[in-house]
Amino acid sequence: MLRHRPTRGRRTAGLLTTALVALSAAMTAVAPTHTAHADTATLGELAEAKGRYFGSATDNPELSDTQYTRILGSEFGQITVGNTMKWQYTEPSRGRFDYTAAEEVVDLAESNGQSVRGHTLVWHNQLPSWVGDVPAGELLGVMRDHITHEVDHFKGRLAHWDVVNEAFEEDGSRRQSVFQQKIGDSYIAEAFKAARAADPDVKLYYNDYNIEGIGPKSDAVYEMVKSFKAQGVPIDGVGMQAHLIAGQVPASLQRNIQRFADLGVDVAITELDIRMTLPRTAAKDTRQAADYGAVVEACLAVSRCVGITVWDYTDKYSWVPSVFPGEGAALPWDEHFAKKPAYHAIAAALGGGSPAPGGDCTATYRVTSRWQGGFTAEITVGNGRTAPIDGWTVTWTLPGGQSISHVWNGYLTVDGQRVTVRNAGYNGTLGSNASTTFGLQGEGTAGTPADVTCTPAQPFGTPA
Known part of the structure; x- marks a missing residue:
């Protein structure tokens, strides 16, 4: 994604969520796996009852915050490792691998019974400087080696991998990353092949932002996935990051999710947040809540939309204000860990009762x-x-x-x-x-x- 953070969490979703993800291709009208009590159920439990997962990203520096980790470990069924599986952390110098920070997040998720998404193997950002110095004739082998080592290290422990991240520009052209320039168009397919060889069971995703609605960028991703399926390139899913703006959820979101599903791949909302112009007001909260509910409803409407992950769950640790000055308040919990109207709208969309305590x-x-x-x-x-x-x-x-x-x-x-x-x-x-x-x-x-x-x-x- 853009400039991210890591993940972790817990919930009874755990192994059952992983199994549901694996079976998602067969799901049509998904029957609840159990009855969640709507008045007391967490978002993870409500999603599980719909045959989906609801998760959060997290980052290692946040794990010392006990109030934060208590909610992270109890509310969600899935965790995304937001930063410390990226290349700069896992292979800081050529051939020297370090998974210490990533393991901290994965261990925590496992102790809480949460499934884990790996993020991300190949991305143009957060690369150690040495990667850019690799000669063109060697980079394909270096990329394969990196993918093989990291995927093998976490083999059997992850539900999903974001194999390639943000490889397209807004107009649908290929981003001129070091991989695109030195390897060429084939690097994305080669990355997926290497990941599949290292772990035959983990679900492999292409992940990008601004592909939630139908347009030039999502069209380019659609054509790539269509081509991969025709060629037998091992791709299992598309991740739509969904860093959205309040009042601007794409009207074509559900239709777009459906067209990818029709290609025979799963779809996940992987990095959801919905930012607003600050300061917060009741009216802005109401608009944001409606938008969160609309995103959840669009996912539930398509059987192969397997789950939703917010890009961390609390405004206290949101990446938005540092990148978009004057904007923020993008997440379902505020900076003091109080649930916002967005939380209740998500719960209601998942079948958890009224949009907010006492109405709106x-x-x-x-x-x-x-x-x-x-x-x-x-x-x-x-x-x-x-x-x-x-x-x-x-x-x-x-x-x-x-x-x-x-x-x-x-x-x-x-x-x-x-x-x-x-x-x-x-x-x-x-x-x-x-x-x-x-x-x-x-x-x-x-x-x-x-x-x-x-x-x-x-x-x-x-x-x-």
């Missing part, structure tokens, strides 16, 4: 300042409904050691560790896509609750 009333909790022994926080309440909200209630559980000394713009009640804040008389009515805020001063260590929920009062015109 949203509450976003943000720590605004902190000091020794205390903090302040601001909570934004939003209405994503078309009908107005005539009153709202926000609830959460206080993290251990926290207490609240004062609230403004709302009425506070506390029952043990359970906090309830109701609207004041002047800020309870919210029109469609409108929002308001209330604030609080707390004592203890600042931390974001994981279960902040907004419940609206009945909209205008609704009988009591």
Whole structure:
């Protein structure tokens, strides 16, 4: 993909997910493998019940964050190694291989019962400098050796490999990478052949961005896959990265997934995030949530769309702000690990009930300042409904050691560790896509609750 990070995770999907991936070519109307309780099931469990997987990418530096790893290990059935399987990490000098960092992620995923996607064997970025110095007559052999060594090292432990990544330009022409320039058009097919020889069982994918909709770039990939299938080149799937913009999900997404499936290959949404122009608002959250739901629904509509992976799950570790200044908030959890409307839209699309707790009333909790022994926080309440909200209630559980000394713009009640804040008389009515805020001063260590929920009062015109 673009500039990535790694992966890892867990879930009961584990070996069953791997088996489902292997059987995906035979799936038409997929029957649930088990009944997931929609009100308590994780995204991984909901996807598994649909015969799919739902996963996250991860990166090694994040694994020291215990709150992060707890969610990563419990919510997802699949993990993608976002960085440390790339060439610069695995073969930093010619003939010297190092899988230490990648193994950390794979070991963690395995301990959590999660399937693993390898990312990526051949890519024009994140190459060690020595690769560019290899003479043209030797590069094909060097590429084959690299693929063979790495695929063999992880043989039997991965569900998928991204064999070649981002080999096309936006106009459908071949990217002039060192492999394209020194080996020529045949390098992609040769990479797939080498990977298949090293592991006959792992699923082999071509992976790229901006191929989610039908256009010159996806057309070029389509023609390549069609040609590979005719020639017997061993390709099993196409990965659509899906680094999308809120409000711009391609209308042809489902049709595009279907046409690749009709070639006899699986399709995976491999690096999903949907960014917005900052700052976040309730209206933008609502638009983003609808887009996440639309992507999930498009995948579920095609039997050979085997699963979806978000490119890390929390805004805290998103790659987007560093590459697209002024944009971000692209993931289903915010930077404080609170579930956003996008999370609930994904769950609903997977059969997990209503789009968000309390309808489309949203509450976003943000720590605004902190000091020794205390903090302040601001909570934004939003209405994503078309009908107005005539009153709202926000609830959460206080993290251990926290207490609240004062609230403004709302009425506070506390029952043990359970906090309830109701609207004041002047800020309870919210029109469609409108929002308001209330604030609080707390004592203890600042931390974001994981279960902040907004419940609206009945909209205008609704009988009591």
